[in-house]
Amino acid sequence: MKLSQKQVVFENEVLTRFDLFKSLFLTLPFQRVKHTGTLLPFFAAHCENGVEQHLAPEHIIDSFFGQYEQYVQESDRTDLLFRIVQYIERQVVLFDAVEDSSFRALGKTDETAGLDSLFKLAQGDKNLKARIVEKLKDFSVRLVLTAHPTQFYPGPVLAIINDLIEAIKNNDIPNINLLLQQLGKTPFINKQKPTPVDEAISLAWYLENVFYKVTSSIHSKIDNELELASDDVKQLIELGFWPGGDRDGNPNVTVESTKKVATMLRTILFRCYYRDFRIVKRRITFRGVEEYLENLQELLYNNSFNPSENPEDETDKILENLNNIKNVLVKYHNGLFVELVEDLIRKVNTFGCYFTTLDIRQDSSVLRQTIGYLVESYNGQTGLSQDDLESEEKEKQAAFKFNEELLEFSDEAEPLVKDTLGVIRLLKSIQKSGTERAAQRFIISNCQQASDILGLMQLFLWQGWKKDALTIDFVPLFETVDDLARAKSVMQALYTHGEYAQHLKRRGNKQTIMLGFSDSTKDGGYLMANWSIYKAKIELTALAREYDVDLVFFDGRGGPPARGGGKTQRFYAAMGGEIENKHIQLTIQGQTISSQYGSLDTAQYNIEQLLHAGLISEIKQNSSDTLTEKQKSIIDDMAVESHRKFMTLRNHPQFLKYLEKLSPLKALSSINISSRPVKRNSDKELRLQDLRAISFVTAWSQLKQNIPGFFGVGTALEWAEENNLWSYVRNLYQNSGFFNTLIDNCMMSMTKSNFDITAYMRDDKEFGEFWTMLKEEYDKTKTYLLKLSNSDMLMQNYPVERASILEREKIVLPLLIIQHYAIRNIESGALTEEQQEVYRKLISRTIYGVVNAGRNLA
Template identity: 70%
Template sequence: MNLSKKQAVFESEVLTRFELFNSLFMTLPFYQVKHTGTLLPFFTTHCERGVAEKLNPEAIIESFFGQYEQYVGESDRIDLLFRIIQYIERQVVLFDAVEDAAFKKTGRSDEAGLLDSVFAETETNKELRSKLVDKLSDFSLRLVLTAHPTQFYPGPVLAIMTDLIEALKKNDIHNIHLLLQQLGKTPFMKKDKPTPVDEAVSLAWFLENVFYRVASAIQSKIDDEFDLPVDENKSLVELGFWPGGDRDGNPNVTVESTKRVALLLRTVLFRCYYRDFGTLKRRITFKGVEKYMDVLQDLIYENSFNPPENPENVKSVIIHNLKEIKRVLADYHDGLFVELVDDLLRKVRIFGCFFATLDLRQDSSILRKTHAYLREKYAGKLGEASDFEQLDERGKQATMKFEEYDLPVGDDAPPLVADTLEVIRHIGDIQRSGGERAAQRFIISNCQQASDILELMELFLWSGWQREALHIDFVPLFETVDDLHRAASVMEVLYTHAPYAAHLKRRGNKQTIMLGFSDSTKDGGYLMANWSIYKAKIELTAMAREYDVDLVFFDGRGGPPARGGGKTQRFYASMGKEIANDHIQLTIQGQTISSQYGSLDTAQYNIEQLLHAGITSHIEQRSGDTLSEENKKLFGYMAQVSHDQFLALRHDPLFLKYLERLSPLKFLSQINISSRPVKRNSDRELRLEDLRAISFVTSWSQLKQNIPGFYGVGTALEEAEKAGKWDQVKELYETSRMFQTIIDNCMMSMSKSNFELTSYIQHDEVFGDFWKKMRDEFERTTKYVLKLSGSKVLMQNYPVERESIAMREKIVLPLLIIQHYAIRKLQAGGLDEKESEVFSKLITRTIYGVVNAGRNLA
């Protein structure tokens, strides 16, 4: 389907249908909704006109209310603003549903990049077919669901969306009408902050309703196409899970929440099995299967509805009985309904008794404190150097003995230290009930040196774990630009460290390394972050190959391009020969979970895109994907120019003040969507290094300035042109899919920016020049990315996405005006406590709708 036709289909199937059902929504018989629905189009038009005239939010709001006599009173005005927010929140849900329902019709799902296309390409080429089979035998994709605080829709709303999508596909007007009524009456807001277990329950909805079915369907497609050997401990699509295990900067995650989440995952999985087994039981009513069916009935029922506190790993028992049923069907009943058995058997092989691998994560500083606590408490027994903390890296490594102990946790242990030691012990219980894959990784955040990993390994050995049975992968997380620069040297120390090398050998010589996009962007800007990660991957791959280590990169990606999001599959398709790409692992977080994996169609499409990217990068790499030394120098040069430009902005004394005063940054902590604090070290005054990357990026996106996703790119391209390198830059863009994706994702960030919205700030005595500096870089970047891509408008080559973004920005413009109006009212002062509370609530309510509409803004 060509670009113009795609755009036409999108307009008819999405935009027109949205307007149709939105008009239906306006007439629903809710209290005062009809009146709000009548006023909203006028309010939206008024906001658009006010922004075009560069009016400030107060002028826009006040002039609108001046047209209506009934809104003289402040309470009436505030009431209408809240009703407008409620209405727009539901408009966003409706647009999401209409767009997802039309997913297969709008041309995205027929793009190259799905498994069927690679099957077709290799069908007549035996050499390529052989390469594909080899790749599939060792390849895997792991999607790790995280609990980062940008998942806004509660479970009931997600369920309504799912049903609404299906009704829209069938054009079932009656059900659509009923579901819109249900949507109008269903609360979007949570009264209380969620606990880590609450977050796990929310994300388990996607495991149960989407991933359970899609992962199995994709594995079935592979099984039908190829006769690959069955590996009970491996699957093509793997799932990971962070809620309840990720304790980095979140004191609310405890060993108790880890226990509860592990049991929750198992229970939800067995309920999925129980539903499938019910279908099996209705169909397989033949002689010879009774005893096997009875065993499965008792086993699955018990684990679904009356799970024991310390359950056993019964995967092999389930598989044995299913295989026996299959044997009886083949031998005596003509294989009748064997496909139902195969379906459940496939799911049990994929998900076992754990559903998703529960990752553990903690900051290196906490792990060091825990190591120090045990060293001091058991100094006589351990015999480690008393001056351990004063030793250099080499000295620390030399004094570590890696001996096995079972040291009890003392009552005097600080809470985070006690939690670390208790959860290290509990991982063994999780593995006993779910198998090794239930919890096999411990991620060390802010990993700066080899001793950070080695100390954690000693903590396990001091907590009752045996060296030969240490079924744990220690995963360093390198996040900042500096950490990324020294990552390879840290790993070389580990590969040459005898006790760690021996452990690695027992783990199949496979090392997982996590790389964080978010903090590196906050630290060094968009272009430098991408360059640093690319360069680190090359260096880490070279180091791993030198020591014959099978390297797996685990990418910590957020939703927006500034946090590693955007067209993610194109990054993996463009990895050249210098970068290990045998396995793809990445985090899926925030509203990206619901936007890309919230329905069966979108989930299957996005998973197949990632699988296709990993497979084809192996069997048919393009020459431009491996950068020449000249192109690396060029990329590095532009990254440094961009980095300098970004740091000049970041070090401006107004930088943090601007965010604190004009964005809703300080209100992010008031929205009840996450158990995790907005910033680290919450007991002290805000510092940029303490601010979480999610909050940092979200604040800029609410301002519609998206600084982390473009700032410095325009200057870098301009300087390259001045230096006579433009032709080389152009060639790099045309030949390197990786660099092209970086620029195209930058354009996505810019498409979600709107400096016109805040143009009134240019007249501000304090922040006027600062705003102009950012606006000028936006215009410079626009000029140069259009010139580089040969486009007339941003995202010209992605008309469907461009139209979608434009419509979403139109829907939420009133929310942004209300938000900035409320922020300015609070800044102006003179409000009593009750009034301040009302305006604060207005701000927090608008944040939800803006992020949900953007789909990858945080």
């Protein structure tokens, strides 16, 4: 088959260069590295052959060691396996760096156009240009960084990757060699579990080194292309932040950690400002600006290095001095170096005094517990009784009096109660030091009824906030299939509630609603999750338009398709006229941050893609993206069939047992990857509803079965064909951007699956039947997806992405065999406790490498 131009570039720029630079590992001055590097190709080939023959992992590894006399002792064998893991971890880093360094040469990763194409159209169409300019005045993209553990590079490794990318771009072999030596010596794992503050510091690397520069660069590009004044569009790109604020299921997040993270987000931004200011000061040595430079020197230096305990918002002062300097330069000095000042003005307009908006999130059950505590403690004084709290929903809504009264809480209160009330108070001081841009949202997880939001609003009024100065947005999070179905009735109750409607009016009639994803997938399967969220968006949009509410959807879309990610830009570009899309807001985490926003090139491209998606979906909307009633009915029926199939899996008696025994699910709770426990109610027996969605998705991906990304889709497509609806489904794939993206993302999940690795399970007495059920649905889904897309292979339309995925899968195959070998040895019951501990460590180390290599993991 003839390769496309992009495939040729990928072969030359990525695969060939990776092989060349990989050989540098063998020249490193570490004897053990050289020995491991010499054996690794033989071990990798042996693993590949064993998988092709469907051999069990213990057979593959034991037969490999049988070829070498020096590996008779078990300790020698495990030592080599550990070294192979370490070696492959570093190969993954090298591949990341080589691929990222080739980003410009490869160009766009798919057919989606970017801002440049839109600007080109606008050059010859004044009408279009005017519409774009108008749209930009009320449009934004908000990327919310979360600490969800889907990528495990520590800060020093991220810095090495960044430096490697630059060295590889320049073919700087001596420097590449030095960086590989550094990589060989740098640990990849944390000795201790990170705290929420540690996680925030780790993500701050991206804020300082990528987002700070890229947001200004994009603003500048838009200003120049559309000839806008820098003040016309102040905050087109927004950043949100969850580490230190997201306490849902994470008892390690406290008021103190929230305060520390908020302080850090302010301090590191001022240090970025100060670095830029020093360049400005060094260049602008003219008369007329001395006073303004002196003001900025003192203001920026003190906030960077001598921060006050209770700082004030300094945004206006900074902008006033910068604008005065700009005016002097333009009026008296021919605008010399004015671009340096304008760049800093753009950054201050974008960030203010806080790098990001710190979101607070807590589960509705904790909020109810907190209300119950105050009602009980202040018996009769709150205007509420325990009977009110236990009454039917309508009565409960009517019971809240929204009285403004400062209610204290004692040290004897439950920790979660004290934390909830403490953080409500803390938000006021955070806003004082950076306006409400610093922190303005409280997200209610597991939001099931309108009283969950009304109750939280009452809690704020009981902690010193006043109704007419309640500068907080209450954001319901609807995630499960049932919650999504109830979302419309919940929001209607709020829009028609007198007190909440008044609050919304004071907030500019803007309502943010968060729609989750990963728990939706865990709850209802891939197709039902996608469709439930899409359907909820249609219903919520219609409702908001009826009540004249400016609706903002905040999507809990992670990187992998099983967490709602995949081809995110195409998803937003294809929303259709029934879905509000004025603002794009989504969570990004783990490997998605590093893969899509880890370098200046990739970050600029991906942010521009999101901006383009939001603009184009309204300005040049594709009429076929708005689904007809018949199309909705077909997808709805397919989602029901898919859900039915998924529930047979979920309710299977071996479902959790299979994950616990064959995947590294148990190991996830013991490795130092996150401050958040792997499951809620961590002291109790494992239940699916308590298992965190990321752990659920990660466990399936380590098995290379990726069930959350496809299971039930094949059954749904088969049902459509059997009911003479295939022509409609094909039409949907060809014309509906939503359905096309949904199917393409499913293909991506399946491309990252490899059932050959676990094919030895087919004849297993305990799990053989269960494994066969999974494999049959995979085969069925693959058959129908190829038929639907008229393809010979999965992801045929995305050959470069497919090639990248397959190369990464090839790199980590030995890690998977080692991992499954270690799991099966532990499960055999034949190991001493000391031996088990060694194998548990081996499992933990392989998890890191597999996840890091996966990027968009599932």
